[in-house]
Amino acid sequence: MKKRKSISYAKWGYIFLIPFFLVYAVFSLYPLISTFVTSFMDITVDQGFISFSGEQEVNNGFCGLQNYTAVFTGEIGRSFYNTAVMWLLGFIPQIIISLLLAAWFTDLRLKIKAQGFFKALIYLPNILMASAVSYLFYGLFSQGGGIWTIINDITGYEGVLLDNAWGARSIVALINFLLWYGNTTILLMAAIMGVDTSLYESAQIDGANSSQMFWKITMPLIRPILLYVLITSLIGGIQMYDVPTLLATSTGYPGQSLLTLVMQIQNRKDASPGIASAICIVIFIVTAILGGIIFYVTEDRSDKRLARKRKKSAKEAV
Amino acid sequence: MSDAPKIKQSTGKGSLLARRIIAYTVLVVLIVISLLPFYLLIINATRGRVQAGIRWYPDQYLLDNFRNLFSATTQNNFGNVFRALGNSFIVAAGSCVLTVYFSALTAYAIHAYDFKLKKIAHTFILLIMMVPTQASAIGFYRFMNDLGLTDTYIPLIVPAVAAPATYFFMIQYMKSSLPLEIIEAARIDGCGEFKTFNRIIIPIMKPAFAVQAIFSFVASWNNFFMPQMILSSKEKYTIPIVLSLMRAETRIDYGVINLYIVIAVIPVILIYLCLSKFIIRGIALGSVKG
Numbered sequence: 280m281k282k283r284k285s286i287s288y289a290k291w292g293y294i295f296l297i298p299f300f301l302v303y304a305v306f307s308l309y310p311l312i313s314t315f316v317t318s319f320m321d322i323t324v325d326q327g328f329i330s331f332s333g334e335q336e337v338n339n340g341f342c343g344l345q346n347y348t349a350v351f352t353g354e355i356g357r358s359f360y361n362t363a364v365m366w367l368l369g370f371i372p373q374i375i376i377s378l379l380l381a382a383w384f385t386d387l388r389l390k391i392k393a394q395g396f397f398k399a400l401i402y403l404p405n406i407l408m409a410s411a412v413s414y415l416f417y418g419l420f421s422q423g424g425g426i427w428t429i430i431n432d433i434t435g436y437e438g439v440l441l442d443n444a445w446g447a448r449s450i451v452a453l454i455n456f457l458l459w460y461g462n463t464t465i466l467l468m469a470a471i472m473g474v475d476t477s478l479y480e481s482a483q484i485d486g487a488n489s490s491q492m493f494w495k496i497t498m499p500l501i502r503p504i505l506l507y508v509l510i511t512s513l514i515g516g517i518q519m520y521d522v523p524t525l526l527a528t529s530t531g532y533p534g535q536s537l538l539t540l541v542m543q544i545q546n547r548k549d550a551s552p553g554i555a556s557a558i559c560i561v562i563f564i565v566t567a568i569l570g571g572i573i574f575y576v577t578e579d580r581s582d583k584r585l586a587r588k589r590k591k592s593a594k595e596a597v
Numbered sequence: 598m599s600d601a602p603k604i605k606q607s608t609g610k611g612s613l614l615a616r617r618i619i620a621y622t623v624l625v626v627l628i629v630i631s632l633l634p635f636y637l638l639i640i641n642a643t644r645g646r647v648q649a650g651i652r653w654y655p656d657q658y659l660l661d662n663f664r665n666l667f668s669a670t671t672q673n674n675f676g677n678v679f680r681a682l683g684n685s686f687i688v689a690a691g692s693c694v695l696t697v698y699f700s701a702l703t704a705y706a707i708h709a710y711d712f713k714l715k716k717i718a719h720t721f722i723l724l725i726m727m728v729p730t731q732a733s734a735i736g737f738y739r740f741m742n743d744l745g746l747t748d749t750y751i752p753l754i755v756p757a758v759a760a761p762a763t764y765f766f767m768i769q770y771m772k773s774s775l776p777l778e779i780i781e782a783a784r785i786d787g788c789g790e791f792k793t794f795n796r797i798i799i800p801i802m803k804p805a806f807a808v809q810a811i812f813s814f815v816a817s818w819n820n821f822f823m824p825q826m827i828l829s830s831k832e833k834y835t836i837p838i839v840l841s842l843m844r845a846e847t848r849i850d851y852g853v854i855n856l857y858i859v860i861a862v863i864p865v866i867l868i869y870l871c872l873s874k875f876i877i878r879g880i881a882l883g884s885v886k887g
Contacts, residue, residue: 291790292710296718299703303725303759306752307733314736376627383620388613391620399873400628406811406869407635408819410837411858414844415638418648418851425637425651457631462812469808473773489616503769511762514729521821521837525844541731541822548738548826556735563732570727 311563318346318556324549336552346557354535355543355558361448361531362539365523366516368452373460374508380460381467382493387479389489398468401461409458413525416454417441444536447527451537454522459515463508470504471497513569517562520545642856662852671853675842676831678857685818685835686864688750692757693814697806699758704767705794709780719768726761730823738826748829757817763809770805807872818865836861 321342324335349355380401384391391397404412419426422439430436440446474497482492498505523537529546531538540558547555641648642662643655665671671678707719730737741752775798783793799806821837828834834842840861843854 288710288790289712292706292712292715295702295706295710295794298699299722299759299764300718302699302756306737306756307725307728307730307759310736310740311728311733312736313740314733317735317739380624380627383624389617389620391617391624397624397628400631402873403866403869404631404635406815406865407862408837408840408865410819410821410840411861412634414840414854415634415858417844418641418855419634419637423649425641426634428651457634460627461631507762507765507769510726514727514762518729518731518822521819524821525841528845541734544731544734545822545826548735552735552739559732559735563728566727566729566732567724 314556314559317552318560319343320553320556321345322551322553324551342553346553347561349554350557350561354538355540355554357535358531358538358540358543359561361523361536362517362519362541365448365451365455365519365537365539368449369455369459370512370516373456373463373512376456377460377463377467377508380464381471382489382497384464384468385471385497386489387476387483398461398465402465403461404457405459405462407458409454409521410525412458413454413522416450417526420450441526442533444533447533447537451519451522451526454526455519459512463512466504466508467501470501474500510570514566517541517566638855639859641851642859644852644855646850646852648851658852659856662850662856665850665853666856674846675839676834678839680832681834681836681839682861682864684750684833685837685861688753688820688824688835689814689818691750691754692817693810695754695757696760696763696813697810700760700763700809701767701799701802701806702794703764704771705798708768708771708775709777722761722764726765730756734822734826741827747827748833749827750833752827753817753820753823757813760813763813766809767802767805770802775801811869811872814868815865 319341321339323337323339351359383389384394384398416426418424420439420441421427427439430440438446440450478496478500479492482496487495518541519539520541523531523539524542524545527533527537529542531542540562544555544558547558637651640652640655643657643659644652645656645658645661666678703722707715737752738747741747746752779797779801780793783797788797819837820835821841824835825838825841828838840854840858843849843857
């Protein structure tokens with residue numbers, strides 16, 4: 280027995296980690312570092328000579344924070360705002376509806392019938408290509424399109440929502456909502472179903488009602504998946520690209536009100552890599568901070584509270 | 598203690614019925630909102646070039662639209678649109694397999710083994726999970742350019758090996774339903790470490806695999822940003838790029854494009870229908886329950 284125990288499997292842990300970290304280093308970490316370096320460079324593109332087959336890139340060297348100033352002022356600064364607004368408009372209803380649906384589906388008293396059917400349909404939009412859905416909505420909302428006709432018939436409004444900054448943003452948010460609420464619902468539901476049913480049964484015997492069970496049993500126990508949902512939505516939100524691009528083309532029509540940060544990266548990848556890199560790094564910092572906050576709030580707090588409680592009780596015991 | 602029965606009385610049969618009605622109404626409304634656009638999409642795929650107003654039942658132009666989709670004009674403007682379907686499939690399937698397999702392997706390494714850097718590796722992956730691919734996009738693009746890998750599928754498929762979000766899901770799943778005793782048992786039976794993972798862990802992880810396979814396939818299939826950044830020749834375009842070309846065109850045939858969208862969406866729906874069973878009932882299934 281003793282001999283068996285002394286066998287160390289630790290090396291297998293390292294071996295199994297190799298693919299992930301190798302690929303990460305080559306395709307993410309090195310590019311991230313080089314993006315960081317590029318973000319401090321003044322790179323211009325010289326299109327001058329006919330003898331060259333293509334454009335010639337000229338690196339004018341270190342330029343301090345010049346690229347970052349460009350990110351926070353003018354056009355790109357507005358893209359920051361656009362991205363945040365469209366994410367919020369889509370995410371808030373999404374998390375509310377998803378939690379509600381997940382709670383209903385798993386409610387022991389409510390006993391929703393045909394659950395498989397509902398779930399499959401709710402998730403359906405998510406498997407469809409975001410660009411395809413956006414293009415479809417572009418057709419439906421533009422003048423003479425299906426939804427335009429419905430709105431026109433009901434309200435008599437003859438304008439085109441897509442030509443209006445807030446109208447167009449709301450449509451982006453609506454598409455994001457439609458694409459993702461089913462996904463979120465299923466993830467949350469999976470988490471809720473993972474909760475030991477005997478907890479609910481005993482709560483029911485003790486006379487707890489549905490909302491009590493939801494807030495006192497479900498919510499604390501699904502925290503890890505809730506964290507996962509929040510983080511992925513956050514990451515997805517700042518990456519927003521397909522929907523506004525297909526709805527408004529790369530110009531961000533109307534009046535650049537749909538222009539997001541990532542659209543700016545794509546638009547500037549060749550013409551001004553320095554500024555594009557600065558946007559990348561800003562995205563990096565923002566996601567790191569926001570993600571860190573969510574991580575701290577939803578995961579660490581309970582552990583710390585527990586630790587504090589333990590300390591307290593230890594002190595009292597002394 | 599004596600308060601408990603009172604609470605129970607306040608949520609009697611009447612309020613339960615009301616809640617049920619609200620729940621079903623909201624569900625039906627949501628489903629109508631979700632499905633109406635796609636119903637209109639299918640109808641519009643059977644309509645002609647100009648589509649003014651709304652139409653609730655199919656028109657007669659489906660075959661014409663098919664013919665136009667195959668036509669030389671479409672080829673000229675947008676490249677071979679059917680080839681784009683295949684291209685998208687290669688990229689999505691390749692990265693999906695890599696993501697699911699290697700994320701599980703990575704999670705397994707951290708879940709099942711004890712080694713010095715374990716905690717650091719786990720925290721590191723959780724930290725980089727917050728970092729979207731876009732954060733390193735320009736460096737990635739320029740690096741791939743230097744390596745001569747732009748306009749190939751390698752930059753679109755291989756990075757899928759390192760998928761922190763999938764890793765996170767896998768390790769959550771392992772924590773909840775992969776008891777270490779199974780691995781011990783396999784070791785006692787003389788099963789090698791790598792074989793244990795492939796033969797024993799993967800089957801147990803099936804529900805998690807199904808869910809993550811769908812998420813990853815869909816993410817890659819939907820991906821518009823990276824392919825657009827990397828690919829430049831028409832015959833390598835994936836579907837979203839073709840769609841963006843169509844969107845940029847002002848004089849378009851709506852019937853043809855709607856038909857193309859329907860075709861682009863069908864393969865994913867088929868895959869979804871095959872795996873949805875796993876998603877819906879499988880996630881919370883434990884491996885050694887009872």
